[in-house]
Amino acid sequence: MLDDASAIKKGPDLAPDSAGRPRISIYQPEQADLIFPERPEFDNFEEERTYRKQHLVAACRAFDQHGFDYGFAGHLTVRDPERPELYWTNPMCVHFSQVKMSNLILADHKGRVVEGDYALNRAGFVLHAAVHEEHPDVMAMCHAHTVYGTAWCATGRPLDMISQDAAAFYNSHAVIGASAGAVAVEEDSGWSVAREMGKNRGILHQNHGLLTASQHSIDDAAFWFIALERVCQQQLMVEATGIKPPLLSDKTAEYSREHVGSDYIGWLHFQTIYNHIAAAQPDIFE
Secondary structure: OEOHHHHOOOOOOOOOOOOOOOOOOOOOOOOOOOOOOOOOOOOOHHHHHHHHHHHHHHHHHHHHHOOOOEOEEOEEEEEOOOOOOOEEEOOOOOOHHHOOHHHOEEEOOOOOEEEOOOOOOHHHHHHHHHHHHHOOOOOEEEEEOOHHHHHHHOOOOOOOOOOHHHHOOOOOEEEEOOOOOOOOOOHHHHHHHHHHHOOOOEEEEOOOEEEEEEOOOHHHHHHHHHHHHHHHHHHHHHHHHOOOOOOEOHHHHHHHHHHHOOHHHHHHHHHHHHHHHHHHOHHHHO
16 A cells, blocks of 8 residues: 555645635635636526536536447436426437537426426436435436446446545445446336435446536536546556556545545536537537
8 A cells, every 4th residue: 555645744724815715725826816717606596507507518518528428328417506306407319419508408306397398318317316306415416328437337346546536536436236237217226326325426336337426516526427437447457457556545545535536626627628618619508
């Protein structure tokens, strides 16, 4: 085990920036007059709803860019800010690259489309509705049938702490064997997964694939899904060498998760992706 964290000491609380605003991450600049993503504030529900929908669409486009499409499989959800018992999601049989503001659908936990013209993905409803209902604090959730995530999930093993990337999921991911490999179209399959999720950021659903959930934002859920797929790819590549790498110590993994694995950091990472997609694919706002 690498114990290079033995010399790491948790620093004092972060000082505010030069304008006196509080900082929650070491990555926030101390100098206040620099261009840097700011967490949004909203005057009303409509502003917040528009923001969440725009970022949900961008998350779908990001999934396209990363090759996470697989026919109609894959679903992303975010709660409505005014009516949290409802959630926005991507429409059935619309490719991630073609999701836009105008074709998002709003659904309830019974699978009824409240707003929108498209049908709801049955498997998405079963899984997401159960999680959103079982965990009222979960704001957003992502699932897709990815190559490396599905392959690693088949092993039924949790991630090894082989890198800083993996450490973002230290004590924040779980392997779920319930309904492993079964197509999630029966409501019981959704509840069996939801009950075992706990407070984990990432879920490795055995013989099925990856899920991520966030209490913070769709940005956070989407980025950590991308990251989790990447970590699974790294894990498989290391396994293929037959070499057993030294693992991060618990102390190092915890320190790394604290600084590079928070909900805020997930949101911050996604701003780079969002800004790129918004500039390159302005049709997301249609």
